[in-house]
Amino acid sequence: MLADAHADIPSPLDIVALAALIDGTTAGVGVLDTRLRYLYVNPALERLNGIPAAAHMGRTVSEVLPEVDAREDLMRAVLADGRAREITSSGRTPAASGTATRYWHGAYHRLEVAGRVVGIAGIVLEVKASDEDQRRLAQAQRHLNLLDTASTRIGTTLDMDTTCAELVDLVVPALADLATVEVFPRDVAPPVRPAPPGVVRLRRAALTAVPGLRGQLERFGGPGDYIDYQENSAVPRCLATNQPVVENLTSDEQLGRAAASPERVAAYRALGMHSAVIVPVAVRSRPIGVLGLVRAGDSPVFTDEDVVVARELAGRVAVDLDHARRFTHEHTIALELQRSLLSEPRPPHPHIEVATRYLPADRSVLVGGDWFDVIPLPDGRHLKAMGDVMGHGVEAAVAMSHYRSLLRLLADEELPPHRILEQLDRMVERSGLDRAATCLLAVVDRSGVLCEVSSAGHLPPVLIDPGPAGTWLGDVPAGPPLGTGFGGYRTTRLECGPGTVLFMYTDGLVERRGEDIDVSVARLSELSLPESGGLEELLDAVLERFGPGAEDDIAVMASRSRQVPGSGCVTG
Structure with missing residues (x-):
């Protein structure tokens, strides 16, 4: 039956007789000519390969089954020396399980007719693993x-x-x-x-x-x-x-x-x-x-x-x-280092209430250049400071510690805020610190109604009044950052009502990629005291609202004065 379909393939073998003899065997049998082209495929091999018998005729194994390692080199050796060989091959076929690798074991013999080599015959069995x-x-x-x-x-x-x-x-x-x-x-x-x-x-x-x-x-x-x-x-x-x-x-x-x-x-x-x-x-x-x-x-x-x-x-x-x-x-260790460098400021006077937070942007680097401080001054006044040294890590923290120490030293001279920044700028330049810093200083007098503020490249403070005045941003001109040697700082007087909260922060609270900084800062005017009136609760609410998505460290400080019992006055 197969010879009729491929009469153009010359062969001295009687394919019809061969088919009648072995078509019924369960082993796969194939006959190839001397160029390793299929002359005959029995039904069992047709099923093993998953390809119709007619599609084999006149083609080599590699052409019919390109994903099978059929070891044609060993077949040629059988043709050359006449020694039968057993060959194990593997690969994938178009049969039902074609997505899995299959394995075959075949025995190949050289065919001769009247002393002439006419091809090879292969008997192939698929090797299947046991259930175990x-x-x-x-x-x-x-x-x-x-x-x-x-x-x-x-x-x-x-x-x-x-x-x-x-x-x-x-x-x-x-x-x-x-x-x-x-x-x-x-x-x-x-x-x-x-x-x-x-x-x-x-x-x-x-x-x-x-x-x-x-x-x-x-x-x-x-x-x-x-x-x-x-x-x-x-x-x-x-x-x-x-x-x-x-x-x-x-x-x-x-x-x-x-x-x-x-x-x-x-x-x-x-x-x-x-x-x-x-x-x-x-x-x-x-x-x-x-x-x-x-x-x-x-x-x-x-x-x-x-x-x-x-x-x-x-x-x-x-x-x-x-x-x-x-x-x-x-x-x-880093947290303890940060705490030692950035200790919580103690209220400078009994009537001053202070709350602070420090939140690193990178939780793997718990030290940075943000700092805050509250320093007592004579006559019941006090100096509040918020600063931000360029960079992160231990080097920025060490620079921050230098800035903070110099500021405390200068505070004893009772200078107005802009003069303190000028002196600090010169001292930093002479000290060799190579990290610039922004800084916001506020000197609050004992009466609690006057706040003198000066900025070295820092964002403006927010004033939160519990009364009808509400919340507003302090209009404070920003001079150059510290460490640049340019100077040119100014002091601005801000009048505050009794119990007004002075909120100071670093730029990590408001800076967001793709948004103008003025727009971000303007949102701070929406801040208000919580129902409890507590400063800790205020900072919790601020960080919950503005903290997510921060790409830089955040330092915030809220402070206000309380009425001194028996004095009849409020200080701040």
Whole structure:
């Protein structure tokens, strides 16, 4: 039948007779000429290849199946030396499973007629994995996908508890029915009480389970709880050896040996847990905590491959947790440095109320060049200052500390604000500081009705009057920034009513990309005192409204005077 369709292909073989002989065999059989072009394809090979027999005729294997490594080089060797060969090939075909890689094993023999080489014959069988091999292959693929996903889903922040939560969310239900991560308390928080002798205390950072088990999780404690593990239980054994501990919990005795305490056995049994893996989370052989995996109910026990994957995940998360821990440590140091450089100003007089906030734009850099200060002056007056040194980081903070120290020194000379800025500008220029700064000074007299203000390139203050005057921006001309040596500062007198709040800020509060700074500043005239009248509540409301989207550090200060009991006057 095939020879009739391809009568133009010369062949000394009797194709019709060949077809009658082997068309019915279940093995794939193909005959190729000396140029490796198909002369005959039986129905079984037609089905294997997923291509009609007619489409094979006169074409080579590579032309018919371009995505199959058919080893035509070995076929030519068979033609050349006559030695039969077995060939294993692989690739994809247009057959029903064409999206997956398939494997074939073939035996190839040289064909001769009357001593003349006329081609080769191949008998091909597809190699299929057993059900167990397929299961293992599918499991391996799931494990690889899990590890691949871990690189994008774990360690998205520098927060330890968030990283732990990302890990347990990844492994449930892909690897376990329940998962927990517990870390040593000293890495995240001080312990609530000393651990008894022989007890290992960990802090549960994350816990999750499949939906059918979540209702029972409260019996085990939630994130933030401290868990005490009895000596020789699974977790201390894991930490002592820095090796995974695998427990098949088929009896109460085994449950009791693995449990944190004997009291937990009933809870474990109610959960239906039958298999557990405890994996160390460690960096450079130094333990940070453990990853605990549990299977319950009808789930299979953990395999060696599961343990390998769990350990790989624990190793990856350990690096992320180490980074988070280091960040937390550096965060604390930076915060203490910022506090030491930018201490909260104390009210200079009992009748002065002050509230301040400092909010870094980059949470990884907690020191910067923004500062504020309130300095007492003779006769009940006081000097308020808000400044902003160019740049961020420790260098800007050190420059800010110099500015602040020089300002306190100059304040003792009882100069008007513009003269203080002039002196400060000259002193900064002589000192060699290479960072310019803006600064707003306000000297408030004891009467509380007069405020003298001068600006070195700083944004104007906002005055919030609790009475009918409302809120307005101070009309204060801005001179050059400090450190430029240009001078030319002026003092402006602003009259204030009793209880008027003077609000000062740095440009991080109002500067927004794509918006004119005058438009941003004008919105501050909409500020008003909260119903409570408190300055702390005022700053909370300001930062809630203007803080999101800030691209620079924000420093804000609100201050006002209170009536002095028995004096009958208000100072500010």
